[in-house]
Amino acid sequence: MKPMAAPDFPPGLEWLNVDRPLSVRDLSGRIVLLSFVTFTCANCMRLAPEIRQLKEKYPDLVIVEVHSPGFESGAVGGNFRETVRRAGADHPVAIDRDRLLWQAFGVRDWPTFVLIDPGGNVVGKTAGEGLYGRLNPKIDRMAKEFEQRGLLEKGRLQSGTVPETAREESLYRPGKVAADNAQMRLFISDSGHHRIIVADVSGKIVETIGSGAAGNTDGPFDEAAFYLPGGLAFDEEAGILYIADTGNHTIRMVSWTERRVTTIAGTGLSAPSAGVAGPGTEVALNAPWDLELLGGHLYVAMTGANQVWRMDLATHKIEPYAGSGREALVDGPLEEAAFARPTGIVTDGEVLFIADSGASAIRRIKRGMVETRIGHSPEDFGDLDTIARMARIHHPMGIAYREGSLYIADTHNHKIKQFDPDTDWVLTRVGSGERGDRDGLSGDARLNEPNGLVYFAGLWYIADTGNHAVRVYDPVRHVVSTLNLWK
Numbered sequence: 001m002k003p004m005a006a007p008d009f010p011p012g013l014e015w016l017n018v019d020r021p022l023s024v025r026d027l028s029g030r031i032v033l034l035s036f037v038t039f040t041c042a043n044c045m046r047l048a049p050e051i052r053q054l055k056e057k058y059p060d061l062v063i064v065e066v067h068s069p070g071f072e073s074g075a076v077g078g079n080f081r082e083t084v085r086r087a088g089a090d091h092p093v094a095i096d097r098d099r100l101l102w103q104a105f106g107v108r109d110w111p112t113f114v115l116i117d118p119g120g121n122v123v124g125k126t127a128g129e130g131l132y133g134r135l136n137p138k139i140d141r142m143a144k145e146f147e148q149r150g151l152l153e154k155g156r157l158q159s160g161t162v163p164e165t166a167r168e169e170s171l172y173r174p175g176k177v178a179a180d181n182a183q184m185r186l187f188i189s190d191s192g193h194h195r196i197i198v199a200d201v202s203g204k205i206v207e208t209i210g211s212g213a214a215g216n217t218d219g220p221f222d223e224a225a226f227y228l229p230g231g232l233a234f235d236e237e238a239g240i241l242y243i244a245d246t247g248n249h250t251i252r253m254v255s256w257t258e259r260r261v262t263t264i265a266g267t268g269l270s271a272p273s274a275g276v277a278g279p280g281t282e283v284a285l286n287a288p289w290d291l292e293l294l295g296g297h298l299y300v301a302m303t304g305a306n307q308v309w310r311m312d313l314a315t316h317k318i319e320p321y322a323g324s325g326r327e328a329l330v331d332g333p334l335e336e337a338a339f340a341r342p343t344g345i346v347t348d349g350e351v352l353f354i355a356d357s358g359a360s361a362i363r364r365i366k367r368g369m370v371e372t373r374i375g376h377s378p379e380d381f382g383d384l385d386t387i388a389r390m391a392r393i394h395h396p397m398g399i400a401y402r403e404g405s406l407y408i409a410d411t412h413n414h415k416i417k418q419f420d421p422d423t424d425w426v427l428t429r430v431g432s433g434e435r436g437d438r439d440g441l442s443g444d445a446r447l448n449e450p451n452g453l454v455y456f457a458g459l460w461y462i463a464d465t466g467n468h469a470v471r472v473y474d475p476v477r478h479v480v481s482t483l484n485l486w487k
Contacts, residue, residue, distance in 0.1 A: 176452030231290030277319030
């Protein structure tokens with residue numbers, strides 16, 4: 001695009017991680033990337049590894065995040081300072097409540113990225129996959145040109161404040177949970193803090209896996225780095241924890257004997273298409289969201305590819321297993337069926353069940369066929385407890401199995417529902433249906449976008465993502481409480 005002078009930042013913006021409102025003049029001599037995103041945008045998450053690559057290659061690059069509350073969920077819309085603190089953002093953040101910056105820079109949707117050169121000119125606006133490939137040559141040329149002219153400022157932007165940081169025992173948008181029943185350990189994907197929390201039944205944190213800094217680094221527990229880790233699968237026989245490192249488009253393995261994190265699948269960048277089989281670390285993945293173990297394989301709900309994949313744990317070969325890659329609700333043979341952003345996967349020991357969030361459906365994979373058990377079409381969702389073929393759910397993100405029943409994180413209904421495949425009945429077990437944060441009797445309790453859940457030590461542990469908490473449901477007393485994590 002033809003360079004044009006960047007409009008100045010309008011007055012009235014709320015700024016975080018800086019000691020005063022910024023202006024375009026303050027950034028003179030800097031290469032600036034305006035990132036119009038939200039804290040809850042899945043597409044923004046998918047592009048984040050490419051932004052991180054740019055930051056690593058160009059440490060002098062200034063990132064300014066721009067958020068508009070009108071596009072945030074109720075989970076974060078009212079308290080951005082707390083959200084930034086929990087997320088650990090270390091760059092300037094502008095809260096554009098009236099969308100003034102959107103209008104000034106002609107932004108219509110998120111994620112959108114605007115590149116400003118050291119002379120204060122807008123030289124690019126882009127979005128979508130392949131962001132690094134498009135921006136990297138432009139930034140490289142600008143850096144060389146302005147450095148030769150003596151017009152490039154180097155070093156970190158001095159903000160005058162220390163970025164907000166999270167308390168060690170706090171959670172930010174926890175995504176999934178898993179359990180080690182032998183050693184009585186609960187694993188929590190502290191997704192927004194880019195780490196895995198290991199706690200006992202009392203909530204005491206006994207281990208933290210990951211430095212907490214967003215990244216893609218293998219190594220010892222305290223040095224390894226994740227980006228928005230999600231699904232967890234624990235192999236009790238082998239003592240291995242598998243992690244769907246969603247933001248990095250990789251699958252990671254935790255060895256307890258070596259106390260080390262290792263990447264076993266994914267290249268670190270999202271696959272541009274449905275993908276093909278190959279050795280794990282040579283195959284690009286696309287937003288692996290949840291994991292399940294069955295018969296020597298690790299099955300993956302591959303959200304970005306609208307597929308289910310599987311990895312042979314003996315050889316680490318990974319391949320598409322079910323789904324054509326087309327985003328739809330279509331039953332049939334494995335290669336012809338279609339999913340719509342699957343985000344949960346579980347087995348009863350024989351067959352696989354999928355929480356197909358984009359279709360508001362529960363799918364089953366049995367004897368080479370994909371079947372829909374709950375759901376009708378991506379546009380046909382709701383909240384109705386009845387027999388499965390008539391029941392309605394809304395954007396289910398997680399699924400678990402216990403004693404013949406499926407338990408569903410009915411995310412946008414803010415409920416946990418039970419589905420008995422034998423009787424075909426779907427019933428609400430937890431949640432009033434109103435978004436909120438309230439303990440008490442299960443029918444009166446309020447959740448906020450629950451995601452993952454696991455049965456552990458006689459109780460259900462629920463990743464209550466929007467409340468930044470783990471909730472505990474006692475199925476005997478029918479009471480919901482909140483897990484208090486402590487060191």
